[in-house]
Each structure stands twice: as structure tokens, then as C-alpha cells.
Amino acid sequence: LNILDAAVSVIGFLDPLETRLLYDLASQVPAGGVIVEIGSYQGRSTVILGLGAKAAGAFVWALDPHEEHSVDAFSHYGMKDNAALMENLTLFGLGETVRIVALKSEQVVYGWHCMIDLLWIDGGHDYDSVKRDFEEWSKYVSDGKIAMHDTSGHYPDVSRFVDELLAAGEWERIALQDATSVFQRVTI
Numbered sequence: 001l002n003i004l005d006a007a008v009s010v011i012g013f014l015d016p017l018e019t020r021l022l023y024d025l026a027s028q029v030p031a032g033g034v035i036v037e038i039g040s041y042q043g044r045s046t047v048i049l050g051l052g053a054k055a056a057g058a059f060v061w062a063l064d065p066h067e068e069h070s071v072d073a074f075s076h077y078g079m080k081d082n083a084a085l086m087e088n089l090t091l092f093g094l095g096e097t098v099r100i101v102a103l104k105s106e107q108v109v110y111g112w113h114c115m116i117d118l119l120w121i122d123g124g125h126d127y128d129s130v131k132r133d134f135e136e137w138s139k140y141v142s143d144g145k146i147a148m149h150d151t152s153g154h155y156p157d158v159s160r161f162v163d164e165l166l167a168a169g170e171w172e173r174i175a176l177q178d179a180t181s182v183f184q185r186v187t188i
Ligand SMILES: C[S@@+](CC[C@H](N)C(=O)[O-])C[C@H]1O[C@@H](n2cnc3c(N)ncnc32)[C@H](O)[C@@H]1O
Pocket: 011, 012, 013, 014, 038, 039, 040, 041, 042, 043, 044, 045, 046, 063, 064, 065, 066, 067, 077, 078, 081, 103, 104, 105, 106, 122, 123, 124
């Protein structure tokens, strides 16, 4: 199976090199490991994370409320994305690897209880959402990694948060591929 070919058949926002990076990160998670995705849309990143997780013997929790809303004249989010997500996961044989959680990340985090090996942040792109997602969910990432989308300047709120994060010194950026950054805790 060519992972990059598989990814482009799912409507979504990752380019092929970001797709490769995300697959590599997911497939390096330990067996039985935990991957959390914030923002699934129709499942391009979900499928990639799921394929990597399946190869590693790990699992993915995919969080997206699929609330009806328009971002601009061309993009509309909603329950049609939930239908596409379920179809794509079935198509790629990921029904036993990916758990769909149709709730907002901030609702899920209050009941969360286990450590996370890989966190993928691609939900709300306003400053408060990005900051909240990173701060609330990173509590569950110690040795693991956090990958975040849209960090290359097209989303000023996301870039502002990343600048602040790196300036604070607790997290370092260990990879940057197109708009995707990967962070890890600084070890002393
Ligand atoms: C840019 S899209 C995600 C794209 C997807 N990762 C891909 O690879 O195609 C953003 C998604 O985040 C979801 N979202 C918005 N706010 C959210 C929240 N608080 N928690 C979880 N998902 C959220 C939206 O419903 C939307 O589907």
C-alpha cells in the first residue's frame, strides 16, 4: 500500500510530505500506544495516523464535533464530514484502530486519564483554541510528541502561539515540514 496515494484520495488539508511525516510519527509509537487527533474533518490525517498506528499496534482517538459552520465561502464543516470520515476509516480498514469521538476537544479533555504518545492538533485555529488545546492536552504528553498543523504563517493566531511556546523554553521544535511542526519537551 502506498501511503501517500492512499492519503490523497481522502479530501483534506495535508500535503504529501506532511502526510509522510505524520505516518512516520504514528508508526513509531510503541505497541499499545495512544494517539489523539484534534480535528478530523473528513479523515485525511485520521487515515494516515490510523495506518501508522495499525502498523505499530497502537490506537487513535479522533476528536471532532462536526458542528455545522462555514469558515469562508468555500469551506463548510458539518455532519457530512462525519459521514465521509466513517466511510474513509472503513475503506482503509481502520475500524478497530480509530475511535471516533464526536465531541469538542475541550469537552473530552476533562474526562481524559491516560498518557499520550502522539498528539495531533488541527482543530480550532483561533488563538484561544490553539492555546487551550496545547495547554490542556500537553499535560498528558511527557515522553511523547505533539504535532501541530498550520504553523507556517498563514494562520497568525497559530504562529503567535508557537512563537510564545518556543520562547517559554519548555518545548522545542524537533521538525518542521511545510505547515506542520513537531514539538517535544526539552530535556534537562
Ligand atoms: C482544518 S480541519 C481538520 C483537517 C484534518 N485534520 C485533515 O487532515 O484534513 C479542522 C476541524 O477541526 C474541527 N474542530 C473545530 N473545533 C474543534 C474542537 N474544539 N475540538 C475538536 N475539533 C474541532 C472542525 O470541525 C474541523 O473539522
